[in-house]
Amino acid sequence: MAAGTLFYAQSGGVTAVINATAAAVIRAARARRVPVLAGRNGILGALREELIDTSALSAAELKALAHTPGGAFGSCRYKLKSLQDDRAQYERLLEVFRAHDVRWFLYNGGNDSADTALKIAQLAEESGYPLVCVGVPKTVDNDLPLTDTCPGFGSAAKYTAVSVREAALDVAAMADTSTKVFVYEAMGRHAGWLAAAAGLAGQGPDAAPHLILFPERPFEEAPFFARVREVVERVGYCVVVASEGIRTPDGRFVADAGGGKDAFGHTQLGGVASHLAARVKDALGYKVHWTLPDYLQRSARHLASETDWRQATAVGEAAVEYALKGMKGVMPIIRRTGDRPYRWTVRPAPLAEIANRERKMPPEFIREDGYGITDAARRYLEPLIRGEAYPPYGRDGLPKYLDARLPLVEKRLGPD
């Protein structure tokens, strides 16, 4: 192998399986005798020259890493400015890469990260520094173009479908004398992918979830209330799944309705589920309950989808392969080659076609009445939540997740 170091960084919101990708990257690089440094807190680790020495990970720890949720090296919400606006930052990155002989840069994130990787590649090219930049897909939002799905989404989708099915059984059992309307709030600020996944929990008009609210459709109270009442009267209870990103016809986030400041100037935190539940209670008089799973839905490694876990592993392996082959500016993506049975392969796609582009949910995935998913959506979604990739558990009844304090390599530069 050519001499040099591979730098790997995690970016943006973490997932239940991003560490499976990390473990695959490290394992694949080790097999080729390429040392891997990981950015502490993502790209900030490079800017601050806080580089984690992954050679400290034992084989057993690497195995544990592959089934640990969260981001083991730290991730960050930090978008570099444009090359024109902050050239110095990009130069600092190259300086750190040079100091540590980084020849391959793997950036594990969404569309923003693809963009950043491209800009770094551009500057390296201009400065004549030999650097191969490769993106690695990851996001529970499932909004990257070209790829069939994004690692992280399938597990969050499985969590959503299973949780909604279980909670619905609870509500069904008690509805006669207790809660009649239950609202589940799913992540998805711009697209309703996770809300759509909830639709897998049941089939037929009487099965929960009875109503799904998508950000792709404007939310109007009156028809929604009418549907809730109709379902309660017919089925006995109504399970609603609401995307956090639903908006009123004039474009305001419904989630913000309950937020802001109260009369005492105290912050009121918003939320779609609590707001809808309160409105249903006022308008229809039903007893309501609601849930906001928040980070639980994207960190639930205990309920990971096996498909998702395998894909997260595969893109990590492919990214190393592409990088070491010198394939600049690509990202391994998942290509669906069959539906029944689900078949997929990994192949490279140009980062330039991924950067800053958002994949929307196809309109044909949403039922005509706007409150549910179609068979086409089921066909797409179902394989993504298939299979259980359980983590090992200890005698204490808890999953054995990696808890390693990894050393940073010694700094070779002054502060940024």
Add this chain to the structure above:
Amino acid sequence: MAAGTLFYAQSGGVTAVINATAAAVIRAARARRVPVLAGRNGILGALREELIDTSALSAAELKALAHTPGGAFGSCRYKLKSLQDDRAQYERLLEVFRAHDVRWFLYNGGNDSADTALKIAQLAEESGYPLVCVGVPKTVDNDLPLTDTCPGFGSAAKYTAVSVREAALDVAAMADTSTKVFVYEAMGRHAGWLAAAAGLAGQGPDAAPHLILFPERPFEEAPFFARVREVVERVGYCVVVASEGIRTPDGRFVADAGGGKDAFGHTQLGGVASHLAARVKDALGYKVHWTLPDYLQRSARHLASETDWRQATAVGEAAVEYALKGMKGVMPIIRRTGDRPYRWTVRPAPLAEIANRERKMPPEFIREDGYGITDAARRYLEPLIRGEAYPPYGRDGLPKYLDARLPLVEKRLGPD
């Protein structure tokens, strides 16, 4: 066997494993050739003469029932009045029992249900009707006296500990540039059992959850804020687990603080987690997130504790045995006979010592500073979440839960 029918009913909030108890009851009764009728929606089913014929359940369905969350026959929140205040209701129950030759009544619930079972037993005795009333324990609140634990609690406790550990890994990965304080709201209006279970997620001063808020201790903002700040400054982030039942020193529920009506007369739904998160944001300026798992925590059969599931099964079997032996007014309880390894047996306890009595969390389970659990609590709690009792999954990636529409037996009486 003596001729007659066994009547089984579920009462109050359902759990991830109450149907395991139901399946055990039906199986044990079948083995003794005793037919089992189940109340549709608990005791209301008896009052309305809506009795489910469990003989319609095939062996495969019975097996599926044992790993299905929720209450398959329906439960209810319905407390019978005292015998003096509504003797007619109790007489109606006996009338229905007589009409269907019910000789054994198994009531699966908490302290209220124990009380109801006792009253029915009393009236049967007075009227000379041969009826054996047996209680069967169930509650995620873990507040029944005498028993080591209550079936349903262990699984909710496991869900809580695992979820907190997973979410904490997510928060840890992002804290540098994102959420610094995360608040998890655990069920527990009167006792902090589930909040305490969250303490199993980590050990040592830096491990999440960093702060647990128990209803057993008055909640004061100033010292809480100081602790949050101290943890964030030391660890980089702070995971808080709050019991829904925490109160201010003057006895008001903290959860009600954000509730009530807003300036437009709209309902605002309360909640401990959203309130605390907002207050922390205002007082300390940190980015906050929070979760309200609500029913998800008590219906998460996918993450059931094997210990809990076994105990739920064992109390069902024992209840049938006691009933058919003619042991009146008892409840099978769990007796702990060893800690390491955890050993337990089932034995009968008098319903009269359980009815309307609440078991509090021992003060020695809460750390002196009030924000965590002690080693004694760990020793008690850990075995209860031990082992994984996974449900089978289908090719669709979802647990195979029972979805049976069971027939009601024909009515023999007029309406109530």
